[in-house]
Each structure stands twice: as C-alpha cells, then as structure tokens.
Amino acid sequence: REPKQQQQKQKAYGVQAPAVKPRATARQPPPACSVPLELVFVSAEVAPWSKTGGLGDVMGALPRAMAARGHRVMVVAPRYTNGGKDIAKYKDTKPLAKSVWVELNNSWHELKYHTVARDGVDYVFIEHMCYQREGTPYGDASGPFADNLFRFALLSLGALEAPLNLPIKRDLQTGAPLDEVYGQDVLFVANDWHAGLLPLLLTARFRPYGVYANARCCLAIHNLAHQGSHEASRFHDIGLSGDWYSALEWQDPGDKQRKKTINVLKAGIVTSDLLLTVSQGYAAEITGMPQDARVDMLLAQRANKLRGIVNGIDINEWDPETDKHLAATYSAYDLSGKAVCKRALQREMRLPLEPDMPLVGFIGRLDYQKGPDLLLDALPTLANLECQVVLLGSGAADYEARLKEASHEFGWCCRGHVGFSVPLSHKIIAGCDILLMPSR
Numbered sequence: 001r002e003p004k005q006q007q008q009k010q011k012a013y014g015v016q017a018p019a020v021k022p023r024a025t026a027r028q029p030p031p032a033c034s035v036p037l038e039l040v041f042v043s044a045e046v047a048p049w050s051k052t053g054g055l056g057d058v059m060g061a062l063p064r065a066m067a068a069r070g071h072r073v074m075v076v077a078p079r080y081t082n083g084g085k086d087i088a089k090y091k092d093t094k095p096l097a098k099s100v101w102v103e104l105n106n107s108w109h110e111l112k113y114h115t116v117a118r119d120g121v122d123y124v125f126i127e128h129m130c131y132q133r134e135g136t137p138y139g140d141a142s143g144p145f146a147d148n149l150f151r152f153a154l155l156s157l158g159a160l161e162a163p164l165n166l167p168i169k170r171d172l173q174t175g176a177p178l179d180e181v182y183g184q185d186v187l188f189v190a191n192d193w194h195a196g197l198l199p200l201l202l203t204a205r206f207r208p209y210g211v212y213a214n215a216r217c218c219l220a221i222h223n224l225a226h227q228g229s230h231e232a233s234r235f236h237d238i239g240l241s242g243d244w245y246s247a248l249e250w251q252d253p254g255d256k257q258r259k260k261t262i263n264v265l266k267a268g269i270v271t272s273d274l275l276l277t278v279s280q281g282y283a284a285e286i287t288g289m290p291q292d293a294r295v296d297m298l299l300a301q302r303a304n305k306l307r308g309i310v311n312g313i314d315i316n317e318w319d320p321e322t323d324k325h326l327a328a329t330y331s332a333y334d335l336s337g338k339a340v341c342k343r344a345l346q347r348e349m350r351l352p353l354e355p356d357m358p359l360v361g362f363i364g365r366l367d368y369q370k371g372p373d374l375l376l377d378a379l380p381t382l383a384n385l386e387c388q389v390v391l392l393g394s395g396a397a398d399y400e401a402r403l404k405e406a407s408h409e410f411g412w413c414c415r416g417h418v419g420f421s422v423p424l425s426h427k428i429i430a431g432c433d434i435l436l437m438p439s440r
Helices: 002-013 054-068 148-165 197-209 232-238 242-248 264-271 280-288 292-301 336-348 372-377 379-384 397-409 422-431
Strands: 038-042 072-078 094-104 107-118 121-127 187-191 216-221 229-231 261-263 274-277 306-308 359-363 388-393 414-418
Touching (some): 038 054, 054 121, 072 148, 094 148, 107 148, 148 232, 197 216, 216 264, 232 242, 242 261, 261 264, 264 292, 280 306, 336 359, 359 422, 372 379
Parallel strands (some): 038 187, 187 216, 216 274, 359 388, 388 414
C-alpha cells in the first residue's frame, strides 16, 4: 500500500509533496471532563431532524461531543412536521405522557414533548401547532412567518420547563434511565436569536419564585445578521410586564431617526451570564467593526463576557474514508476515489462527464449575508472559463428563484438544488474541485 500512497500523493501534490504521518487506525477517545455539568442546548434546528445551515450541524455534533466528555446533555428544539411531510424524520422519537401548559400572549398553550436518546444525548422535541405548518423552520414561499416572535418565545418557555418536568435523566456511566428530571442546577446554552428570550424569561419568570436560582445561561451567537427585530408594539406578545421592556428595546445608535424596536438578540446579550461565538476572529469582528443595527456597540460593552470558540466538525460523519454517502472512499494518502466521486456527482446532477473540467461547489443558506448573489453574478464568467457549478441551499425566495433560473440559463454547466439534502451535501464536498464560500 505504501508505494500506491506515495504515487497518489505525487500525482495530487507534485513530486515534492511532503511526507505525512498516516493517521492511527483508531482515534483516541476525548479527554474526560473534571466536573460533569448538566447542559441544556436550545436551538431552532438540530441535524439530522431539522437543518438549514451551519446551526443545525453544530447542534447535531457539539452536544454529542460534550456527552462523550462525560457531561449530561439535553437538546431542545421544535418538532417541525412541514405540513405532515416531515413526520417520518421523527419516527424514532417517543412521545412523553407528561405535557406542560405555559402562558404566552395572554393565552395558555399545551406543549407536548417527544424524546430520543442517541450517543449519550437526550434529544427533546416540542410539539405545538405552530410548528406543524408547511415550510422551513422560519418561513415559507411568502417569507418569514409573521408569528416567529411567538413561535420562538414558546421554544424558550418549553426549554425552561423541560428540565423541571421531563423524567428522562439517565445514569452517566451505564445510560440506564433513572426516571428523574434534570432539575434546576443546569447550564443553558441558548443559540442565536431564536433562543435569545431564554435568559430573559429565566430572569423574569422563574428566578423571582426561587426557581433556577443556581442555573446559568450562555448565549451562543452564530450569525449576528439575524437579531429577531420586531415592532415595539409586539412586546406584549412575550407576556412580560412593562418593567422588562428596556431589556428588549433597541435603537440603532447611528440613526437617531430610526423608530425604536424590540430586539430579541439584544435581550439575550444583556441578560446572559456568558456570551459565546464561533471563533476568536468573529468575536473580534462583532465587537470592533460596525454590525447590523450597531449591536457591535452593545457587544463591545460586554466584551469581558464574550468568548470565541472555534466551531469544529463531526470527524466521523465527514470522514471520506468511511462516508456512506459517497460513490467511493478516499483519503489524503489515496485520492483515487475522489475522481470517482466527481464523476458520480456529475452524473447525478446531469452535467457532462468531463474529468478535466473544474467542478465548483456551493453549499449554504440563501440570504444576503452568505453572498449567494456574488456567485450567481459570477456564473457568466465561470461558464466562459469552462467551469461546472453545483449549488445547494435554501432561504430567501428571490435567491431561490435566481438559483432555479440559473439552472435553466446555464444548463450546460450549472445545476442548482433548492432545499437541503444531507447526502447531496456530502457528495458535493467530496466531488467538487473547488468549494466556494462567499460572505459579507
């Protein structure tokens, strides 16, 4: 095998390719934590059940990694059924007999819970009629759902009730069910604005009654462009007294004429015990450079509570040596399978089977910040350079329409898939020669 590996390295990297130490056949287990914590991740999406981009990926991998280190971990997310089309995604989950009633927007709502345990993580999905409509987790072809403030306030309330009411606690050593609740001494990790109300509701609706006195909450900011801004008149939808309005009110400091709004992410920033983001570089960017609505000025005031932790990847799911989605496996030492993956991707996307034509891939959310228009505008140039282009993503309706149009206008070299497909995302990563990640 060694001669073949050397040939492949020389073919891929040139004769002067440096020697690389082969990876061990078995990876070392992660280091055990010194103090096990009770962690409750709260997110609008979690792979593989719901996913529109990187947030779903992180929530699908990070909790499992924390459980592998010895922590007790729960993940709470909505149970989206997409008008009934996605019910099968939750076929392995089981409904709990225990339901919870919460008060929101001057009415009472029953929340039902479905759970499943995987890889040491307790996944909890909240069932409510507002999560059953057709569309993505955030909207449909007409745009974002008008009641998203209510929908995600309900997520935060349901997540706060889960550790107190759901008897899903398991033994950390054996995994055996204990028929106990997690209890109050937990650490919540709220992700993005969709869970940004959690630290505020924790402070305003639970701690005054002695509940969660020792609990703490971190707010993880993955994407500052989405802040959950709403008309100030929508404050009453959250069900808090006027004493808490100032925690949500926000006005762009750079535009004194701008009408005041309520900003959910702002509420999370000022009421969380700790702020996290996806890298040290992004932490510096969002505190030192102008951001949407100038929230960077607020973050700069709390910079001593902000930590940048680099996002990782699931090295088992994204290992090309074992990936079940690929037409052939490969490694850094034997790249022959990558050519097979490229040909299979070209065939699946109905592109000419040209091994020497550069194949460019894009995977991401279709919104302004991610820059899909930069790539779509470059398609004439890429076509003139005799490149093939494969795009995968969902998001804003206008970008989705442009992606579909591009497949027709540049049909000989471009294919776009609106929506999200886990198998196709793996095939694009493995099969493309160039991966583009435009961003603003």
